[in-house]
Amino acid sequence: MTHPLFQKFRLGQLELANRVVMAPLTRNRAEPGNVAARMTAEYYAQRASAGLIVAEGSQVSPMGQGYLATPGIHSPEQVAAWKVVTDAVHQAGGRIFLQLWHVGRVSHTSLLPGGAAPLAPSAVTANTKTYLGQGFEAVSTPRALELSEIPGIVDDFRKGAANARAAGFDGVEIHAANGYLIDQFMKDGANKRDDAYGGSIDNRTRLLAEVASAVCAEIGRDRVGVRLSPAGPINDCADSAPQALFELAVDKLEAVGPVYIHMIEGITGQTRTTDPAVDFAALKKRYSGVYMANNCLDGEAAQVAITDGRADLVSFGRAFISNPDLVRRLQSGAELAPLNRETLYGGGAQGYTDYPVLP
Numbered sequence: 001m002t003h004p005l006f007q008k009f010r011l012g013q014l015e016l017a018n019r020v021v022m023a024p025l026t027r028n029r030a031e032p033g034n035v036a037a038r039m040t041a042e043y044y045a046q047r048a049s050a051g052l053i054v055a056e057g058s059q060v061s062p063m064g065q066g067y068l069a070t071p072g073i074h075s076p077e078q079v080a081a082w083k084v085v086t087d088a089v090h091q092a093g094g095r096i097f098l099q100l101w102h103v104g105r106v107s108h109t110s111l112l113p114g115g116a117a118p119l120a121p122s123a124v125t126a127n128t129k130t131y132l133g134q135g136f137e138a139v140s141t142p143r144a145l146e147l148s149e150i151p152g153i154v155d156d157f158r159k160g161a162a163n164a165r166a167a168g169f170d171g172v173e174i175h176a177a178n179g180y181l182i183d184q185f186m187k188d189g190a191n192k193r194d195d196a197y198g199g200s201i202d203n204r205t206r207l208l209a210e211v212a213s214a215v216c217a218e219i220g221r222d223r224v225g226v227r228l229s230p231a232g233p234i235n236d237c238a239d240s241a242p243q244a245l246f247e248l249a250v251d252k253l254e255a256v257g258p259v260y261i262h263m264i265e266g267i268t269g270q271t272r273t274t275d276p277a278v279d280f281a282a283l284k285k286r287y288s289g290v291y292m293a294n295n296c297l298d299g300e301a302a303q304v305a306i307t308d309g310r311a312d313l314v315s316f317g318r319a320f321i322s323n324p325d326l327v328r329r330l331q332s333g334a335e336l337a338p339l340n341r342e343t344l345y346g347g348g349a350q351g352y353t354d355y356p357v358l359p
């Protein structure tokens with residue numbers, strides 16, 4: 001019998017061909033104007049046998065950009081370029097969401113309009129690096145957002161969602177993970193504010209709830225997911241008491257009702273075990289919507305997570321880069337092709353659209 005991982009799954013109004021999701025993956029191949037490249041349509045269409053593709057983080061405003069050549073979703077040219085991508089994926093029978101991204105303090109003045117300082121909950125520099133084309137460099141010192149600027153950030157996400165729908169995406173995923181702006185507001189290592197957005201966990205989860213509400217109101221809850229990474233410290237962003245913080249975050253999302261939460265279980269791309277430990281089963285229990293699990297999983301672990309009821313959907317990041325036909329390989333137990341780390345960020349077709357499928 002076909003394992004449920006490879007069977008159809010209903011996500012809101014959408015029928016997914018299987019429960020294997022392509023996780024969002026930044027590849028830094030956008031063209032001038034930060035528009036998705038032509039070859040990006042081919043790249044995602046090659047991976048359309050995923051039940052769902054979550055396309056790479058895409059900045060919702062010029063100030064939301066943190067790395068060179070990442071695509072945006074705030075200009076008409078960006079919407080038009082993404083339409084070519086979504087058409088190609090739909091033609092190949094796939095489903096595709098776009099990840100909406102504001103990097104906050106994880107940026108560099110050379111990337112921002114007029115050489116501006118990156119935006120953050122507080123003027124605390126992250127001990128992390130960004131990709132600027134010639135390699136990785138330390139991020140710039142940010143400035144704290146004024147209270148009066150926060151509604152504008154919420155509105156950038158709302159407009160990003162509307163633009164994503166105009167570009168033909170089936171939905172969006174709000175990037176609230178990996179030490180970017182919404183995660184920076186949530187975690188006490190980065191948020192030192194003393195206004196309505198800082199201090200208590202209720203205050204620190206306010207931006208998350210506001211963005212989720214605005215995006216759900218704009219395009220419908222059935223078309224919205226939210227990505228969370230409770231365990232730090234990716235991009236130097238950690239919390240002293242993540243369990244309580246993320247229980248409240250999940251409770252607030254439960255009240256708003258996006259169709260899925262996408263949980264990075266552990267430290268992104270590194271390990272599933274953390275100190276302090278996060279009880280992901282407890283987080284899942286608080287959420288009546290779809291729970292998507294991610295991080296350092298292989299095909300066998302994914303199947304067990306589904307049969308044990310620990311996940312409804314499972315996403316794969318790195319394995320999808322080097323295996324366009326990942327679903328078929330997982331199903332047949334075929335060996336996975338190794339990843340070339342040299343071609344992850346930037347460059348052309350090499351290491352992007354030239355990974356072969358099995359005959």
Ligand SMILES: Cc1cc2nc3c(=O)[nH]c(=O)nc-3n(C[C@H](O)[C@H](O)[C@H](O)COP(=O)(O)O)c2cc1C
Pocket residue numbers: 023024025026027056057099175177178227264268269294295296297315316317318319344
């Ligand atoms: C090259 C690369 C780019 C990534 N870009 C993003 C991104 O844009 N948004 C995001 O939420 N996570 C991003 N991630 C994290 C992945 O989505 C995923 O969480 C991580 O690779 C762990 O999953 P895996 O073990 O299946 O690879 C990226 C990871 C890699 C390796």
